[in-house]
Amino acid sequence: MTKKTDQENGGISRRAFIGSSAAAGAASILPKGAAAAPQATASTVPVSLPPSPQQMAREVGDARPPTTFRAAVRPGSDLIVQVLRDLEIEYVASNPGSSFEGLQESIINYGEIPNVMPEFISAMHEESAVDMAHGYAKSEGRPICALVQGTIGLQHASMAIYQAYHGLAPMVILVGRDDKHFLQAHTADDVAGVVRSFTKWDAQPKTLKEALDDIHEAYRQAITPPCAPTVVVLDAEVQKEEAGDLEIPAYRPPVIPTITTAQADKIASGLLSAKNPRISVGRFRTPEGIRRAVELADLVGASVETKSPEGPMSFPQRHPLVGPGADGDADYELGLEVPGAQVSLNGPHLRTLTERDLTGINFGGIRPPVRPRQSPPGENDLMADAEASLPVIISAVQRQTDARTRKTIEQRTVRHGKVNHEARMDALREALEKKREGWDASPVSTARIYAELWPLIKDLDWCIGGPTRFSGMHHMDLWDHDRPYSYLGGHPAAALGYGLGAATGAALAARDRDRIVINVQTDGDLNYTPGSLWTAAHHKLPMLTVMHNNRAWHMELMYVQYMSGVRGRGHDRAHIGTTLRDPYIDYAKMAEGYGMKSEGPISDPNLLAAALARGVESVKNGEPYLIDVLTQPR
């Protein structure tokens, strides 16, 4: 493709444009003595002329733009959208950019039912777009896309990509690249290079055919363990070219390596011959893994350890087999994505990706000598994806189970159920004694927020979208985490500015699934990318945000307080740079400004329950809601 002049493309000439804006700009560089001149100039010579009748007709859509060459009949970006549709990518979260206007136009206009699968989701910041993909991925175990402007949008997105990489979140990041026609500052030879250390795979295809294949590969790579973000850079030409009769390639799903039948037989006989087998379950890739793990546990009547209150895609917390079990120490332990058991199945770890760090930055402590992230594989650690291996183990168990073993298993299951229930009641009673502390305190105790939310949502399908560590994680003791998405977990790279975006992504997943998302939102974290409040309002996402508003970056305040003590030079200035005072931020107003229903600040704990009820009601009706609660610091 050769570069057309602006006139040929139907615009005003670049020279004329620069000429007129230079004249307008001259006013601002007049010498001081001529201070009154700009105003005088402004009133006599309008800087912008009223539109001509022709321009007006164009503006309101009555006239087609002048063209000198025909638009593509079957533009390349239509095929790209068809590929995304075939992959069942529900959403493309994006902040608009000229390097992908072709693709954006296809998303919103192409097909029988345009702008559905994928739907274009307006993000206010590229970091938010990626956080949304991250929240969605943790909730559904599958990717959506973030679409960002190369190179600037990708730089905005980079920290969120880094966090998603640590979070093992599958997503496909599409990046527009316009190398010739627009701003040189927005292009680069190797656009994806800036995020290569913390993405799993990337491509910068030269042709449309390659682009379609590369999107398939990016998708496969993203969902193959270790799951992670992948990148495809799409040139403007590729998006805009005439595809002619180019066929859309067929998608081949990845083949995920499992254990062998012989290994499965050994595990099955271990589980079946043990007096007291136990299964430790970590995080799977998709809900299918959980379904299979429940099936296996039920088949062998093993007591189960779950990570469900800590993160997504894990064994349901209130399953009767979950708990210490009836029979004391286990004599056979199987780890599913949990290392260190007698036999552990662990999918490949991110450490195997360190070779992608071509810059040698050794990002993110994946450099083993600093802090090894995992104990080295033990004798019985099998490097195989647990989720993919479960069907093989289940068949082996079914083959090996006879009537007598079945009877033993049934009896054991009943015993476990009883003991686990008692253990749970004990733990709950103890926890409730802690939760009632400071119950009537003002500002409000964080435990009270979670306690009063529970009766309102327990009969709904709910998901905790954002991290909860700073607000006390009280849901761990008080709520029943029985779905793959009950709690999506913390900040995987401890990087703030994530909660709202992740919860918004979880709410995208929730919107058409009759589910609501709870986001207990810290104030510091919110203020990095609050724009997702608007995204949630605009797209009518079922998200209840309850502020854990301690008016501080409180964790940092405590660190500085300690440091002040060590140095002995005063404690009364520790609030500098660690608190959000002078002025206080009004989050209800902030939400209102973004078009979200809201109320607060609430500091009287007796007003909390009613506010939460209003919030839940609103969210059930598809209207996101924010409640500003002034809380105890921790």
Add this chain to the structure above:
Amino acid sequence: MTIMMKFKNHITALVAGSVFIFCPAGAQVAFGPVTGDAENGKQAYYDYGCYGCHGFNGIGRHNLANDVSGIMSNEALYLTFLRARADQNPLFPTQSMPNYAKESLSDEDALDIYAYIRSFKDDPPEVEDIPALKAILDAAKE
């Protein structure tokens, strides 16, 4: 054992060995007199950041309300505790109780804070009397 743990044990022994009966939760501690001004103490408790880890009302990461550990039992012990925290350079960020040297928190302010802390009383309703908590308990029984 860290210096602080040693110190705390030392205090514990000191208290237990002399005037006070050392107590599990619920038992009585004999409290010494209060000489500071609780009203001033309220502001100082905020300004010197005690609220940050102990909550605005003494319920927080480490509770001070209903305190029965002994350190709060008299002013002298409390002052000693404030002044004798670790003051070595920590390389790892920590959120534990800071040292409060005399130069940065005067005895007077510290004792006002003491008076304020002594006024804390957390008396929440029983679980059975808090509908939200009771509902959680009842549901779990099933």
